[in-house]
Amino acid sequence: MQYNIYITGVGGQGVVKTSIVIGQACIKQGLNVVTSEIHGMSQRGGVVPVEVRIGDVNGPIIKNGSVDLLLSFEPLEAVRALPKLNENTVAVVNTEEIVPFTASLGISKYLSSKEYIDELKKYLKVVIPVNAEAIAKEIHDSIVSNMVILGVGASVPNFPIEKEYVIDAIKESFKPQYVNLNIKAFERGYELGKEYFK
Template identity: 35%
Template sequence: MSSFDVLIVGIGGQGTILASNVIGEACLVEGIPVRGVETHGMAQRGGSVESHVRIGGVHGPLIPPGRADLMIALDLLEGVRYLHYLKAGGSIVANDQTVVPTPVYTQKLPMPARDELLGSLGERDLFLIDAAALAAEAGNPIVQNVVMLGAASRYLPLKESSMREAVARSVPAKTLDLNLKAFDLGRNAVRSE
């Protein structure tokens, strides 16, 4: 298999790291080499978090700018912030919501409007998903990251069954049904080709 690079971006508390762990686990299920790394600033409360997942034959865990095949943006503003990592022709699966950063309040900075953020993404292969609504439909707003994984699974070079098994291996048993429902709702939101 040739390499496939996935950048997952969000803010602290959105489940970015769990999402990267699920993709890595799915690679292990399929016996595909995988490397990954997370970088986080003030991730405990609202800080930027990025996870690099490199599927296939690669040497280092960090995706160079301009090389990501897929970006999974758990927050629309973070998707714009890390857009320089996406390669020409790359795809974005983005949550159609933005958490207002703390400096907007504390320093009275302007907050870009949704249309401005979408305009910054330009002419890209973009799939927007209302992860909050689908997570609520699944039964708990905390599973938005798994909804996003379900949607992104349509773009990943991994089998649906491997992703579902990876979810089962990565979440507590008592939340398995909730998480699998969230995964299915996200996956079904993206029309199969």
């Protein structure tokens, strides 16, 4: 079994933390896991992609066209990930727009979230847009939006990690005062995903 997850977003959105939770959950379930992360300009709102490979894998790099699940915390970054995806990739995309500095200066153009999601739908059979920010704010704060996205991803029918192991990993990955909020965010995302796949 091989399962490839590509996580992308910009600095400060919890991309790396999400990969840590997935990695810990895999270890708890006894699954082999390899991750590759590029920090780049994550401190300054730059792109942060992380590749997570589960199962019978050797190296950390996912070949182009081999991603099973895309977790994107920003719509433009989902489109930028297209070379890694294929028509059967399930894409979970946060609809919150984070306009790059170059676009705010007028150097480059930034489309709407809907336009980026429509672009993804030209190439992928399953694209799940999620207003993770709104859901997270209902729970507490937008800081837990990454766990909403992970929850939706964990509900995908062939996702190899059992829910209980993800929850155990969340318990170990956050400070005690934030554990319940992150579990609640994960559960909300999971329920949303289950509704989608009914």
